[in-house]
Amino acid sequence: MAVGLKFPTSLLPIQGIRLATACANIYAKTRTDLTLIEIAEDSNTSAVFTRNLFCAAPVQIAKQNLDANMPLYCLINAGNANAGTGEQGLLNASETCHALANLADCKKNEVLPFSTGVIGEVLPVDKINTTLPELLKNLSADSWLDAAKAIMTTDTIPKAVSNQVSIDGLTITITGIAKGSGMIRPDMATMLAYIATDANISKALTDKILLKAVNRSFNRITVDGDTSTNDSCVLIATGKAKNSCIINEDSAEYALLEEALINTCCELAQAIIRDGEGATKFLTIEVSGGREQEECLAIAYRIAESPLVKTAFTASDPNWGRILAAIGNSGIHDLEISKVNVFLDDVCIVENGERAASYTEERGKKVMLQDEITLQVILDRGECKEKIWTTDLSHQYITINAEYRS
């Protein structure tokens, strides 16, 4: 069902990163479901995590470990979220870190654990621990695509991308993988993403650049408004490209790397939406002319998460009344309806708060039949704008979520 999303090819290795995957029989079907990412010493690693209060055990452990040490490993399982599992869940996540640390001869808190899958079931620690030797043996710089596959849950296609940028006359490479297709809403919902670069950049700026990139990408997507308990996004900068360490946020080098990283994260975030559960359309919602970013986002999300708007897109029905109703219901009390304009791609459907004189059903229908549509709302009350991405709501979404335990 993925909309305009190709199978990833030509992934570039990142010096200082090796990966391995294996089948530990955690996922319901027999396939690779355990992934190890090895990080070279002296890399800088940053991460952001779900804001869901019921955050999973591995998220809690990963946060603690990241505060204590620069990590040397990420250990990721699919098929079990280890969330809603209480004290035992924390012990279990810790135990897998401990087992890996023993085998790899590092500290227990140099391992970051990640889990994705069903909530509330006990993590099968033994299955994981007995698979660790195989993972350590098979580490390879060329296994990014394998890793993108092994972290999938309801995804139908792996998500991975590489980009390059020239800094200091040196080629800097960025490669990232991500998973997620439901329970997706800003603040990093049911999503795991691992992005590595060989750029040399200080830890302080690794933190900063990741936050910025996530806010422009993974925090601008929604499938169903649900936020998962396990989401995590990790950025690793190995420094192996040997550019002079980027320590100045105002430098041209920082700007170049930031742009490349934002592009990488946007490609991955959009891939998640293109592969959203039951997606038949890829929708870009742009709100401009707002007084504040927050009001632009409120309107964009209200539209993107309205089941009535989403089902109208599924039906390719230019039922623009549903869009107006969503805008009017965004909680912005002093919005002047008579100044609102709405476009479907280049077709003006609403002008000054009512049906545009030039609008015809035929013109609306033509745009609605496309797989990819931009919906633009212009408020005419300020200079702020925001852009988010979402999908429609089809029978397939119901089938996936009402017929399988995910």
Next chain:
Amino acid sequence: MAVGLKFPTSLLPIQGIRLATACANIYAKTRTDLTLIEIAEDSNTSAVFTRNLFCAAPVQIAKQNLDANMPLYCLINAGNANAGTGEQGLLNASETCHALANLADCKKNEVLPFSTGVIGEVLPVDKINTTLPELLKNLSADSWLDAAKAIMTTDTIPKAVSNQVSIDGLTITITGIAKGSGMIRPDMATMLAYIATDANISKALTDKILLKAVNRSFNRITVDGDTSTNDSCVLIATGKAKNSCIINEDSAEYALLEEALINTCCELAQAIIRDGEGATKFLTIEVSGGREQEECLAIAYRIAESPLVKTAFTASDPNWGRILAAIGNSGIHDLEISKVNVFLDDVCIVENGERAASYTEERGKKVMLQDEITLQVILDRGECKEKIWTTDLSHQYITINAEYRS
């Protein structure tokens, strides 16, 4: 698809109220679609309207007219919302009031107009106006059920209820009708309700009692989180029962009438949910032990509007992780997860923030297979509680909203 909802019977007339319906060919199918409610002079009428900023033309006119005069007529069409129609929409709504006033020999602003149906299409004023004589001719005290049918849109069953209460040794009767099954969320979404009583009660208290009753009923339901442009709820007190006029909010008489009115509104609101678009389950969400009403409501709505929770109910799948994730995502930043308990009917599924020791899939599944389920969340941090009603999210919801223009 309506869940546990019977066709209404035994509706009681209200002295001072007559109704009529007719087919004006506004609705897509040929059926009655125009309703007139005649209100005796000296009645007290109150109304509450949608808070959607894109409120429909008839809502704007009805508000103005109600401020100017006690109404003598409600004129209601199904099949066209007269919303998103700008100045012309206001003129059109006004023109129907004017035409009725001419025929009935009353003032134009003694008529309240109401519309429900597709947004953004021009109201067929001529079809309405030419049908008015027929309506005036057929007014009858016994046409409540006919009216309940004529205001329906995607409803599958008419919604109507009568209740009686004894005040001052006199029997007071309340009869109400309502419509609505999608775009339903608090603040009165795609819903019309007309409730009449023969009680004698001051205008000030008619206003007050309606607000209280609406907040306990129509503002505690959600199907899809969407809020319509047209919702209205009208309470008419004709005074024909001739009880001493209720003017004291602290009186026993007021308390009795309030209770009966809340019950009437709750029955109608629950009927809307039982007939919610695609509903296969009727769900009561109770949140207790909160510090404030607002946080109880935030959690209740987050659960009720989570597509993942709703589809789990459709599947009768006790996937309680989705419920935990919704609670954790309600925006209450200082919520202590380790104190949260969750029950499905009398089965404890989550105890102190994790899977209850006594819980088994079998016990959860047994409750989930029922048509009517109460989900209870206990926060253990205060004395406040709230209760709302909602439905699941089934294929039928998608079919209704993606295949028909409503």
